Amino acid sequence: MTFLSTQALTRSFGGIHAVAGIDLDLRQGEIRAIIGPNGAGKTTFVSMISGRVEPSSGAILFEGEDITALRPWDRVLRGIVYTFQITSVFRNLSCFDNVALSVQRSLSKGRAIWYRPDPAEVTAAVDSALHRVGLLTRSAELAGELSYGHQRLLEVAMGLALQPKLLILDEPTQGLSEQEIADFCSLVKEIAAGATILLIEHKMDVVMELAHRITVMNNGTLLAEGSPDEIMANLDVQRAYLGT
Amino acid sequence: MTGADKRLRVLALHGGLVLVLFALQFLLPDYDHTNFTSIMVLATYAMGYNILVGYTGLLSLGHAMFFAAGLYGAGMGVYYFALHPVLAFVIGSSAGLILAALIGLIALRTTGVAFMIVTMMFAQAAFLVTLYFNDVTHGDEGLTLTQAARGFDLLGWHVDLTNPALRYNLALSLFTGALVLCLALVRSPIGRVLIAIRENEERTRMLGYDARHYKLLALSLSGLLSGAAGAAYVLFFGYVGSSFAAIQYSIYPLLWVLLGGVGTVVGPIIGTLLMFYLIEISRDHMSSYMIVVGIMLVLLVLWFPKGIAGTIRARWWGWIP
Numbered sequence: 001m002t003f004l005s006t007q008a009l010t011r012s013f014g015g016i017h018a019v020a021g022i023d024l025d026l027r028q029g030e031i032r033a034i035i036g037p038n039g040a041g042k043t044t045f046v047s048m049i050s051g052r053v054e055p056s057s058g059a060i061l062f063e064g065e066d067i068t069a070l071r072p073w074d075r076v077l078r079g080i081v082y083t084f085q086i087t088s089v090f091r092n093l094s095c096f097d098n099v100a101l102s103v104q105r106s107l108s109k110g111r112a113i114w115y116r117p118d119p120a121e122v123t124a125a126v127d128s129a130l131h132r133v134g135l136l137t138r139s140a141e142l143a144g145e146l147s148y149g150h151q152r153l154l155e156v157a158m159g160l161a162l163q164p165k166l167l168i169l170d171e172p173t174q175g176l177s178e179q180e181i182a183d184f185c186s187l188v189k190e191i192a193a194g195a196t197i198l199l200i201e202h203k204m205d206v207v208m209e210l211a212h213r214i215t216v217m218n219n220g221t222l223l224a225e226g227s228p229d230e231i232m233a234n235l236d237v238q239r240a241y242l243g244t
Numbered sequence: 245m246t247g248a249d250k251r252l253r254v255l256a257l258h259g260g261l262v263l264v265l266f267a268l269q270f271l272l273p274d275y276d277h278t279n280f281t282s283i284m285v286l287a288t289y290a291m292g293y294n295i296l297v298g299y300t301g302l303l304s305l306g307h308a309m310f311f312a313a314g315l316y317g318a319g320m321g322v323y324y325f326a327l328h329p330v331l332a333f334v335i336g337s338s339a340g341l342i343l344a345a346l347i348g349l350i351a352l353r354t355t356g357v358a359f360m361i362v363t364m365m366f367a368q369a370a371f372l373v374t375l376y377f378n379d380v381t382h383g384d385e386g387l388t389l390t391q392a393a394r395g396f397d398l399l400g401w402h403v404d405l406t407n408p409a410l411r412y413n414l415a416l417s418l419f420t421g422a423l424v425l426c427l428a429l430v431r432s433p434i435g436r437v438l439i440a441i442r443e444n445e446e447r448t449r450m451l452g453y454d455a456r457h458y459k460l461l462a463l464s465l466s467g468l469l470s471g472a473a474g475a476a477y478v479l480f481f482g483y484v485g486s487s488f489a490a491i492q493y494s495i496y497p498l499l500w501v502l503l504g505g506v507g508t509v510v511g512p513i514i515g516t517l518l519m520f521y522l523i524e525i526s527r528d529h530m531s532s533y534m535i536v537v538g539i540m541l542v543l544l545v546l547w548f549p550k551g552i553a554g555t556i557r558a559r560w561w562g563w564i565p
Binding site for chain 1: 432433434436437439440443444446447448449450451452453454455457458461
């Protein structure tokens, strides 16, 4: 059984095919990078997997079940978690409350709307997620007052606290400093021990360090797929993307 | 600040407010005593409104229909069927709740400006219904409940809702109940999700929440408090007429909440109190007192969007829920 598979997944906006029939298979536990020039359809593609964008046609199978018609919040409960490209933490809430929203969701799975998870359990889970991304000491600070890099980490902590099986990271290192990127890479490797990761990333050194396999998109289609070495050696990819 | 410390402050602020309101009944002159009774009832209405606009971020311009549902639900029950006032109160409150839930199923398909328009249209329709069925509602003239109809016996003691002291304390109980409900709600996991929806609905959905359920719950609770306030109002003051269903009763709670502090638990009572007296004073000096309402609305939106409690929270007391 494939962990995640998309079949001829397509999304058109008017006459433009943002994503034109992508077949992709993901194995459980892998780190898969999706690369491609701006406008290649990467974000639209992963947005269809997370449910933010409805496909025009095609199907998505997750753990053997067709989830194409499932609403985004139901996909989250199944373990498909998306972290936003444009940081969208709740700026007016504390870091604690940001992560607590994820925690209480995963603790109240399948319960009635008024179910109240044990506050001690919530606190413990929030602290653990904040600790994993190194933000535990900033728990009480407002998310909007964090530095940009820290907001990105908070975004990841919110994803982690949902206990994802598939974590989709959309350009997570954008705007981070060199040191922050290095720390982020080790964090992703650590997360990958417990979850499959789909990573959209522009920085080739990050991709090369993290990805087990790489998928290259161009103009809404799948241009190539293979190991990092194979992709580096692929002439088409170099023409379309690497520019050499 | 630790969690326990914060809890203590929240308790002190809101408990203190209730105690002050309790003590005021022994100090206020008759005229203001009655005013405060209505302010506490109207503040309950404002708190109901605030659950939706302040904590969920949905701006309704049609809450008069939920307030009126409470007024007419309880008022007509007593007037036509001589219902027990307690039962009438329950019916009026339920009418607010049920109407809000039904309207929500349709209106919550929209957001933002469209939601404002849809709720306003429903409320206008409700207002016209009260005029159209003039035979039953007596339109603008309204229904007046007799003193006898507003009394009942409880454990050998005669409860007379026209008694000012009793009325004041019942209004205070209603207000306190609403205050406790709002505090419990905003500090609960549900409250956290409502605030998240207000801040960023899409992000909330992508955290696994079906926002539609939460918005419907918020609107229903909001309708419940509005209906309860309406039911209490007619039982305490013995009158219900179409003017309570008119547009200004949808604008008032917006104004009270904006002035007091949108998205704060204490804001609605502060705003209702100040606005009530501002209108009273201007009414003494001119006939077109609604212009004061209009000017206040413009001033608040332009220069004081956080309101009194919201500004206090932003500047000094970050812990105010």
